[in-house]
Amino acid sequence: MSSTSTTKIDPIRLAVPSKGHLYEGIVEILKTAGYKVRRASDRQYEAIISGHPRFHVVFMRPTDIVTQVEEGRCHLGVTGMDLYAERAHEAESSVVVTPDLGYGGCRLVVAVPESWIDVNHVIDLVDLTAEFKAAGKTFRVSTKYPALTRTYFRKWGIYYYQLIDSDGALELHPSLGIADVIVDLTSSGTTLKDNRLREIEAGTVxxxxxxxxxxxxxxxxxxxxxxxxxxALLLDAMDGVRASEGWLHLEVVGNPAAPGDGTAAAVAAYLRDQGAQHIARGDVWDAQDAPGWRVTALVAAKKLTACQRHLFTLGASRIVGLPTRFVFGRDSHSTFDTLRAQLKV
Structure with a gap:
């Protein structure tokens, strides 16, 4: 898509889910990025972002966000990829800016009753639906995602079925006789198991x-x-925040005269083996001008405690792990650059 417009869009409307984990996750990312949303209560449906007057935040249901962005009433929006993908065939004016913000992960899956011991793979549904048809019965599938389900079933050659649309708890449908199988979201699979359902192989839609x-x-x-x-500034800030998640900025300082059998090179090599990134080393001097060495790196926060004793054996005299807020690298992915190329701007 190309654009010759140079019209300044003011304000920039950002649609955010009004509650739930989708709301909590994006508000935290924005806050860390320096875009704190000022919302007095969960009954407030409009808000501002401190220090960024161009942005105007509106709160609504994730399903409505897809519609409002597509129609241009909102310029940016946070929703679930499942909701956007379900409407993708209607998305003529909207684009995905960031497909995964790093939270809210789940899968849309086909789940069958646990008692169906002969149905283990999606290909088994091809034969089963044909058997239903031959017997004059209707194979029923409950889902909130009819478009995605039709596309998925078509890919596997499944054509003989009826979709049952419902906004309620689909897990009950097989036991109540409303449907034979369901296509629904799951994260851990616990809810499916609690309702005597199970995923089938290759059943991720x-x-x-x-x-x-x-x-x-x-x-x-x-x-x-x-x-x-x-x-650009918003997307760059979000990139920096997401790149820093789970990492600590590690500083290891050593003194050649201190106990230990290693050097800065040995420390750097060890950290590299532990998956550390952006490793750098150099010489330092303490307050008495005694020489020493210093290694800095990004290390996974969950690994630092396990590493510290070995670092001391390598000659470290001090280890400091600081939380990171932003991480930018020359070759790091830029959402803004990718978007600009996609839009041919």
Missing amino acids: LDSASCLIGHAPSLAALAEEGVTGPL
């Missing part, structure tokens, strides 16, 4: 997570404001 979507014509205009414009 879609991997989903929280995502950022946008109205393509509006984003094209915003992208033309360049790398110092509000869209």
Whole structure:
């Protein structure tokens, strides 16, 4: 898509889920990125972002966010990839900016009753639906995602079935005789198991997570404001926050005269073996001008405690792990650059 518009979009409307884990996750990401949402209560449906007057936040249901972004009333929106993908055939004016924001992960799966011991793979449903048809019976599938389900079944050659649309708890449908199988979201599988259902092999219709979507014509205009414009600064900040998640900035300082049998090179090699990133080393001097060495790196927060004793055996005299807020690398992925290329701006 190309755009010749240079119209300044003011304000920039960002649609955010009004409650739940999709709301909590994006508000935390924005806060860490320096975009704190000012919302007095969960009954407030509009808010501002401190220090960023161009952004106007509106709160609504995740399903409505897909519609409002597609129609251009909102320029950016946070929703579930499952909800966006279900409407993808209608998405002529919207694009996915970030397909996975790092939280809200789940899967849309086909689940059958545990008692169906002969149905273990989706291919088994091909024969089963044909048997239902031959016997004059209707194979019923309950789901909140009819478009995704039809596409998935068509891919596997499954044609003889009836979709049962429902907004309620689908897990009850097989036991109540409403449907034979369900296509629903799961994260851990516990709810399915508690209701005597199980996934089948190759039965994942879609991997989903929280995502950022946008109205393509509006984003094209915003992208033309360049790398110092509000869209670029927001996306860059979110990239930096997401790249820092789970990492500590590690500093290891050693003294050649201190007990130990290693050097900065040995420490760097050890950290590299532990999966550390952005490793650097150099010389340092203490307050008495005694020489020493220093190694810095990004290390997984969950690994630091297990590493510290070995680092001391390698000659470390001090180990400091600091939380990271942003991580930027010259070759790091840039959401803004990818979006600009996608929109041909």
